[in-house]
Amino acid sequence: MLDKTFEPAEVEATHDRRWEAAGYFKPDPDPTRPPYCIVMPPPNVTGSLHMGHAVDDTLQDTLIRFKRMQGHAVLWQPGMDHAGIATQAVVERQIAPTTRQELGREAFVARIWEWKAQSGGMISQQLHRLGASADWSRDRFTLDEGVSQAVRKVFVQLYREGLIYKDKRLVNWDCQLQTALSDLEVDQTEVDGHLWYLRYPLEDQPGRHIVVATTRPETMLGDSAIAVHPEDERYRALIGRHAVLPLVGRRLPIVADLYSDPEKGSGAVKITPAHDFNDFEVGRRHQLELINILELDGRLNEQVPAAYRGLDRSAARQRVLADLEAAGLIEKIEPIRHVVPFSQRSETPIEPFLSDQWYADAKTLAAEAIRAVEDGRTRFVPRQWENVYFEWMRNIQPWCISRQLWWGHQIPAWYAPDGKVFVALDEAEAQAEATRHYGHAVPLERDPDVLDTWFSSGLWPFSTLGWPEETPELARFYPTSVLVTGFDIIFFWVARMMMLGLKFMGEVPFRDVCIHGLVRDERGQKMSKSKGNVVDPLDLIERYGADALRLTILASTVQGSDIRFGESRVEGYRNFATKLWNAARFCELNGCELVAGFAPGECREVVNRWVLSKLAQAAAETEAALEAYRFNDAAMALYRFAWNEFCDWYLELAKPALAGEDGAARAETQATAAFVLAQLLHLLHPLTPFVTEELWQRRYDAPGGPLIAASWPKLERTLIAPAAEAELDWLIRLVSALRGARNELGVPPGAKLVLQVQDAAAATQDRLTRHQEALGRLARIERIELASGAQAKGALQVVVDEATYLMPLADVIDLDQERQRLERALAKAAAELERFDKKLANPQFLDRAPVEVIEEQRARRAEVLQAHDKLSAALARIAS
């Protein structure tokens, strides 16, 4: 027999192991099954499970289990990402104070692999705890040979087509990690700073100067011009003349350029083409000298006067300011709040830095990726994210794909001694090309840099399926069905997969992109370690069970908004699992077993027809919601059905039949209860796999195998039974009304009352007879009498539809209180009646509203009027 409560910890691991061992996580090989595929956004290989993963993977697993039950051949492709910068940074910290340069590349990379071996893959184990039914046998890692081969092939082909090229441009340089970053890895952060107004003496005009303003005074050492607006009267006369750069002595031409904004600063702006993105463009327009003053680590190089060489950029700033001050060249200093770019990784300020890097021609690649969303080959859910995607894609910049790291895919480019580059799949091929080019062999040196991690992630939907091999999986599962991810990843990943998928597969990587929000804490704050408000999903799983966590996530996942996560909700859904468990326990205790050949459409008992009708509706709702990625609607539909309909009413109402003498009714009810519970377990399985599987196997001995492999319920629409619903709805209303009245009047809960019924229609009298037992038990009614005359002075009176129900209480009842209760009800009815009357008296309403609406309002008015009159009568009786 089932225990009183469900203990998730005892069964979760077992089911997970059995499911996987039995091969249910692998796609069904049957070629007639339609394919369904999701590639899991690869988490960082050395990371651990956080709420973001829990959300993302719960949604995916729910879809995967749903589609699997629907009969698709399902592949959920898992994998992990090498997370270049993050992982390398972790290991660099581990070996400190030794630097990676001291260790050497080979030894350092070996250290990272060690770290990966040690901490890598932990997240896969943690995903198992969540119930993630991915095909773990196909687990991939971005640095696996197969995936790496795909990366090389893509690089080579794009290079040969001119879509990858090397260029000397300004990049976002992280001085601490000493690598270039893409625009996306830079955070623009508002900080308090200063605006220094500097005087640059004018050449040949002793005592005169031009004032420029800057927030980064140290960069003046790299200035090569001053720009003014061509129409700025203040400076017009100076155009074409020169100033002298203080501390350095360089001549700076004063040029006219529209970039200069007369409103900003002094209106004249210093131009440092090698250290500012805008200045770079100005420099290009005026053929200005590019003076790089920084070393890779942010210290000043030999391009600056000796006094500043070797100083760190912040020390250099102080020194420059002090020297300018001493020379009387600082006009004024204004405090300013401005935006400074910071590296997401090292959290240090980014320096625009001139260097040779590899770029992908994102603009060209983006064209097709934009079109694919425009014409609906790929669809975002919710739709509004398409605008974000378009906005970014249409303004896309060249994508800097090289990183000065050692952990990642080394760029397949080799240099000859004269600097000529040979891009090839491997060294032998490069060598052959070089030999062909020079007519003899030359020593080649490989480019030391690696590729941006997102470059390999961008290939994920096809590289994991075996590309460039033409594998059966690739043929079967590409394009994948849906990508599920957070909106913060649209640019990083979705965009890149779209570009590269279309380019190399000629087809979009996924049909749908399901975008969900970020997890926040109860107060709406982003979860972060520094705020100390992180919730650990594993901790929640341990305390409440994976099902409870999953249901909480699903019920909170509303399209288009963030998820505020409160622990009390997890507790609530843990309670739901227990409730379900106990419903199953009740069924067990009452001999509700599945009956082979049970035909739900042939049930005769109204209660059974009612619950089947509700079940069919809940199933339809759930299915529609899951198909549309409305996870919260699916969760709520099932929660409501299971708790408020199945448990609260059906099981209560089924009790007499289950314990009764009528063998046929009992058998039908037992079979129905078992059937409904079994169907409910099926419907819930994608959401809460563990408790449903456990109950399925414990209770039904798993006919036909485990629930994970069962078929999704197909319930006939003919099960929807309006007459049964009307009857039971009436019963529920009556019981609730009787309970409410008793409670309000403080009738002792145990007191059994007589129910006198007045004005009941024949149909109602029938119903009363049919549900006599239920009324007795649920509303504590001793017996029902059909009464005609008004005889109830000390009686409670309740109006439901056309009938009035009186419960004589003799002297127990407080007449005054009862009068007040009835008056409140009457007032409410009167107010409602007035609203309807007003509406129905409005000629315009009658003229313009649809007939159905008018009819509906009339019908409702009639109902309210009836209630109103009955309540008046009840009051009159009590007063007499």
Place this chain on the structure above:
RNA sequence: GCGGGCGUAGCUCAGCGGUAGAGCACGGCGUUUACACCGCCGGUGUCGGAGGUUCGAAACCUUCCGCCCGCACCA
């Protein structure tokens, strides 16, 4: 500056043209052969403000107010 989102019960949020809802919290009561991780009962809302469209607006439009998030922007 450009774009997007959100303001509904004490809290977290559904609802998005035709009777204002759920969960949690709160209060009262616990009788009913599954469940106290439970049952029953209960209250509260100028649906952010103001206009407009409509027979009818929480919902659609305009505008304002208040929060939030992207993107752009180191003079």
